[in-house]
Amino acid sequence: AQSVTQLGSHVSVSEGALVLLRCNYSSSVPPYLFWYVQYPNQGLQLLLKYTSAATLVKGINGFEAEFKKSETSFHLTKPSAHMSDAAEYFCAVSDQEKLTFGTGTRLTIIP
Amino acid sequence: GAVVSQHPSWVICKSGTSVKIECRSLDFQATTMFWYRQFPKQSLMLMATSNEGSKATYEQGVEKDKFLINHASLTLSTLTVTSAHPEDSSFYICSASRTSGSYEQYFGPGTRLTVT
Numbered sequence: 001a002q003s004v005t006q007l008g009s010h011v012s013v014s015e016g017a018l019v020l021l022r023c024n025y026s027s028s029v030p031p032y033l034f035w036y037v038q039y040p041n042q043g044l045q046l047l048l049k050y051t052s053a054a055t056l057v058k059g060i061n062g063f064e065a066e067f068k069k070s071e072t073s074f075h076l077t078k079p080s081a082h083m084s085d086a087a088e089y090f091c092a093v094s095d096q097e098k099l100t101f102g103t104g105t106r107l108t109i110i111p
Numbered sequence: 112g113a114v115v116s117q118h119p120s121w122v123i124c125k126s127g128t129s130v131k132i133e134c135r136s137l138d139f140q141a142t143t144m145f146w147y148r149q150f151p152k153q154s155l156m157l158m159a160t161s162n163e164g165s166k167a168t169y170e171q172g173v174e175k176d177k178f179l180i181n182h183a184s185l186t187l188s189t190l191t192v193t194s195a196h197p198e199d200s201s202f203y204i205c206s207a208s209r210t211s212g213s214y215e216q217y218f219g220p221g222t223r224l225t226v227t
Contacts, residue, residue, distance in 0.1 A: 032214040043117075043204050043220040044155075051214065090154060094214040099145075101154045
Protein backbone atom coordinates (compact mmCIF):
# COMPACT_ATOMS: atom_id res chain seq x y z
CA ALA A 1 0.00 0.00 0.00
CA GLN A 2 1.14 3.50 -0.66
CA SER A 3 0.21 6.79 0.91
CA VAL A 4 1.17 10.42 0.95
CA THR A 5 1.07 12.88 3.83
CA GLN A 6 1.15 16.61 3.23
CA LEU A 7 1.94 18.57 6.35
CA GLY A 8 0.07 21.83 6.53
CA SER A 9 -3.24 22.19 4.78
CA HIS A 10 -2.65 25.90 4.42
CA VAL A 11 0.64 27.75 3.94
CA SER A 12 1.04 31.51 3.65
CA VAL A 13 4.21 33.20 2.47
CA SER A 14 5.09 36.74 1.53
CA GLU A 15 5.73 37.61 -2.09
CA GLY A 16 9.42 37.05 -2.77
CA ALA A 17 9.88 34.67 0.15
CA LEU A 18 10.83 31.00 0.03
CA VAL A 19 8.04 28.52 -0.60
CA LEU A 20 8.30 25.14 1.14
CA LEU A 21 5.51 22.60 0.86
CA ARG A 22 6.07 19.33 2.67
CA CYS A 23 5.31 15.83 1.45
CA ASN A 24 6.16 12.50 3.00
CA TYR A 25 5.37 9.20 1.36
CA SER A 26 4.99 5.59 2.21
CA SER A 27 5.52 2.95 -0.43
CA SER A 28 6.43 -0.72 -0.47
CA VAL A 29 8.19 -0.34 -3.81
CA PRO A 30 10.48 2.34 -5.22
CA PRO A 31 8.06 5.18 -5.73
CA TYR A 32 7.26 7.52 -8.52
CA LEU A 33 6.42 10.86 -6.98
CA PHE A 34 4.63 13.87 -8.38
CA TRP A 35 3.65 17.40 -7.51
CA TYR A 36 0.56 18.87 -9.14
CA VAL A 37 -0.93 22.34 -8.96
CA GLN A 38 -4.63 23.10 -9.20
CA TYR A 39 -6.10 26.53 -9.77
CA PRO A 40 -9.74 27.17 -8.82
CA ASN A 41 -12.24 25.20 -10.88
CA GLN A 42 -9.52 23.69 -13.02
CA GLY A 43 -7.89 20.31 -13.44
CA LEU A 44 -4.42 19.34 -12.33
CA GLN A 45 -1.23 20.56 -13.92
CA LEU A 46 1.97 18.59 -13.46
CA LEU A 47 4.70 20.64 -11.80
CA LEU A 48 7.38 17.96 -11.63
CA LYS A 49 7.97 14.26 -11.19
CA TYR A 50 10.54 11.92 -9.69
CA THR A 51 11.08 8.64 -11.50
CA SER A 52 14.25 7.25 -9.88
CA ALA A 53 16.67 9.35 -11.85
CA ALA A 54 18.18 12.50 -10.32
CA THR A 55 17.08 13.11 -6.74
CA LEU A 56 16.77 16.86 -7.29
CA VAL A 57 13.99 17.45 -9.76
CA LYS A 58 13.34 20.75 -11.44
CA GLY A 59 9.89 21.58 -12.65
CA ILE A 60 7.92 24.37 -14.25
CA ASN A 61 7.45 27.88 -12.89
CA GLY A 62 10.69 27.75 -10.89
CA PHE A 63 9.65 24.92 -8.59
CA GLU A 64 11.89 22.04 -7.60
CA ALA A 65 11.72 19.09 -5.25
CA GLU A 66 14.27 16.80 -3.68
CA PHE A 67 13.72 13.10 -3.17
CA LYS A 68 15.19 11.96 0.15
CA LYS A 69 14.84 8.25 0.63
CA SER A 70 16.19 8.29 4.17
CA GLU A 71 13.50 10.75 5.19
CA THR A 72 10.82 9.39 2.81
CA SER A 73 10.24 12.96 1.77
CA PHE A 74 9.66 14.86 -1.45
CA HIS A 75 9.28 18.49 -0.40
CA LEU A 76 8.46 21.17 -2.96
CA THR A 77 10.36 24.46 -2.93
CA LYS A 78 10.58 27.71 -4.82
CA PRO A 79 13.15 30.36 -3.91
CA SER A 80 10.92 33.37 -4.46
CA ALA A 81 7.15 33.29 -4.33
CA HIS A 82 5.05 35.10 -6.90
CA MET A 83 1.44 36.13 -6.60
CA SER A 84 0.56 33.75 -9.43
CA ASP A 85 1.74 30.81 -7.29
CA ALA A 86 -1.38 31.05 -5.15
CA ALA A 87 -3.16 27.72 -5.71
CA GLU A 88 -3.74 24.26 -4.28
CA TYR A 89 -0.80 21.87 -4.45
CA PHE A 90 -1.05 18.10 -4.37
CA CYS A 91 1.69 15.56 -3.82
CA ALA A 92 1.05 12.11 -5.27
CA VAL A 93 2.70 8.71 -5.34
CA SER A 94 2.33 6.09 -8.04
CA ASP A 95 2.82 2.35 -8.06
CA GLN A 96 2.91 2.45 -11.88
CA GLU A 97 -0.81 2.01 -12.10
CA LYS A 98 -2.71 4.19 -9.67
CA LEU A 99 -2.00 7.60 -8.27
CA THR A 100 -2.59 8.23 -4.60
CA PHE A 101 -2.93 11.88 -3.68
CA GLY A 102 -2.19 13.74 -0.52
CA THR A 103 -4.83 15.96 1.03
CA GLY A 104 -3.41 19.06 -0.59
CA THR A 105 -1.86 22.31 0.61
CA ARG A 106 -3.41 25.65 -0.17
CA LEU A 107 -0.70 28.23 -0.81
CA THR A 108 -1.53 31.86 -0.17
CA ILE A 109 0.83 34.64 -1.21
CA ILE A 110 0.84 37.78 0.89
CA PRO A 111 1.56 40.96 -1.09
CA GLY B 112 1.27 16.96 -26.48
CA ALA B 113 -0.83 14.82 -24.10
CA VAL B 114 -3.91 17.00 -23.93
CA VAL B 115 -7.07 15.73 -22.29
CA SER B 116 -10.41 17.49 -22.63
CA GLN B 117 -13.67 17.12 -20.76
CA HIS B 118 -17.16 18.07 -21.78
CA PRO B 119 -19.12 19.74 -20.41
CA SER B 120 -17.04 21.91 -18.13
CA TRP B 121 -20.04 22.43 -15.90
CA VAL B 122 -23.56 21.04 -15.81
CA ILE B 123 -26.65 21.57 -13.71
CA CYS B 124 -29.28 18.85 -13.67
CA LYS B 125 -32.41 18.06 -11.73
CA SER B 126 -32.55 15.33 -9.15
CA GLY B 127 -33.47 11.98 -10.68
CA THR B 128 -32.06 12.68 -14.11
CA SER B 129 -28.88 11.26 -15.64
CA VAL B 130 -25.92 13.19 -16.91
CA LYS B 131 -23.04 12.11 -19.12
CA ILE B 132 -19.53 13.50 -18.95
CA GLU B 133 -17.05 12.93 -21.76
CA CYS B 134 -13.30 12.63 -21.47
CA ARG B 135 -11.17 12.72 -24.60
CA SER B 136 -7.46 12.38 -25.24
CA LEU B 137 -6.89 14.82 -28.09
CA ASP B 138 -3.42 14.00 -29.34
CA PHE B 139 -2.64 10.52 -28.07
CA GLN B 140 -4.22 7.14 -27.63
CA ALA B 141 -5.16 6.42 -24.05
CA THR B 142 -5.00 2.79 -23.12
CA THR B 143 -6.18 3.56 -19.62
CA MET B 144 -8.42 6.31 -18.32
CA PHE B 145 -9.20 7.22 -14.75
CA TRP B 146 -12.12 9.01 -13.15
CA TYR B 147 -11.71 11.01 -9.97
CA ARG B 148 -14.12 12.85 -7.75
CA GLN B 149 -13.17 15.92 -5.76
CA PHE B 150 -15.29 17.47 -3.04
CA PRO B 151 -14.79 21.15 -2.21
CA LYS B 152 -11.43 21.84 -0.64
CA GLN B 153 -10.56 18.17 -0.59
CA SER B 154 -8.25 15.86 -2.46
CA LEU B 155 -8.97 13.71 -5.48
CA MET B 156 -10.49 10.32 -4.85
CA LEU B 157 -10.14 7.67 -7.53
CA MET B 158 -13.52 6.32 -8.56
CA ALA B 159 -12.61 3.86 -11.28
CA THR B 160 -10.07 2.79 -13.84
CA SER B 161 -11.09 1.88 -17.35
CA ASN B 162 -9.25 0.18 -20.16
CA GLU B 163 -10.40 0.43 -23.74
CA GLY B 164 -12.82 -2.31 -24.64
CA SER B 165 -13.18 -3.78 -21.18
CA LYS B 166 -15.26 -3.15 -18.10
CA ALA B 167 -14.16 -0.52 -15.66
CA THR B 168 -12.63 -1.43 -12.34
CA TYR B 169 -14.32 0.47 -9.54
CA GLU B 170 -12.76 1.46 -6.25
CA GLN B 171 -14.25 0.19 -3.06
CA GLY B 172 -17.37 2.09 -2.07
CA VAL B 173 -18.14 3.40 -5.55
CA GLU B 174 -21.52 2.29 -6.88
CA LYS B 175 -20.95 0.87 -10.32
CA ASP B 176 -24.65 1.00 -11.19
CA LYS B 177 -24.78 4.67 -10.35
CA PHE B 178 -21.56 5.74 -12.03
CA LEU B 179 -21.49 4.05 -15.41
CA ILE B 180 -18.17 4.19 -17.19
CA ASN B 181 -17.67 3.35 -20.83
CA HIS B 182 -14.29 3.36 -22.57
CA ALA B 183 -15.41 2.70 -26.12
CA SER B 184 -12.31 3.85 -27.94
CA LEU B 185 -8.69 4.72 -27.32
CA THR B 186 -9.57 8.41 -27.18
CA LEU B 187 -12.91 8.52 -25.41
CA SER B 188 -14.26 7.54 -22.04
CA THR B 189 -17.62 8.56 -20.61
CA LEU B 190 -18.95 8.75 -17.08
CA THR B 191 -22.72 8.69 -16.69
CA VAL B 192 -24.17 9.63 -13.34
CA THR B 193 -27.53 7.89 -13.24
CA SER B 194 -30.50 9.09 -11.21
CA ALA B 195 -28.45 11.93 -9.86
CA HIS B 196 -29.09 13.32 -6.40
CA PRO B 197 -27.78 16.46 -4.70
CA GLU B 198 -25.11 14.43 -2.89
CA ASP B 199 -23.63 13.57 -6.30
CA SER B 200 -22.78 17.23 -6.80
CA SER B 201 -19.04 17.39 -7.10
CA PHE B 202 -16.08 18.14 -9.35
CA TYR B 203 -15.30 15.19 -11.60
CA ILE B 204 -11.86 14.93 -13.18
CA CYS B 205 -10.63 12.40 -15.68
CA SER B 206 -7.10 11.46 -16.59
CA ALA B 207 -5.47 9.28 -19.19
CA SER B 208 -2.26 7.35 -19.57
CA ARG B 209 -0.61 6.43 -22.83
CA THR B 210 0.12 2.82 -22.03
CA SER B 211 -1.12 0.26 -19.57
CA GLY B 212 0.94 0.36 -16.40
CA SER B 213 2.35 3.77 -17.23
CA TYR B 214 3.01 5.85 -14.16
CA GLU B 215 2.18 9.17 -15.78
CA GLN B 216 -1.37 10.45 -16.10
CA TYR B 217 -2.57 13.48 -18.00
CA PHE B 218 -5.51 15.29 -16.46
CA GLY B 219 -8.55 16.91 -17.96
CA PRO B 220 -9.83 20.30 -16.80
CA GLY B 221 -12.68 18.81 -14.78
CA THR B 222 -16.47 18.97 -14.86
CA ARG B 223 -18.49 20.70 -12.16
CA LEU B 224 -21.78 18.85 -11.59
CA THR B 225 -24.54 20.47 -9.60
CA VAL B 226 -27.70 18.49 -8.92
CA THR B 227 -30.69 20.54 -7.81
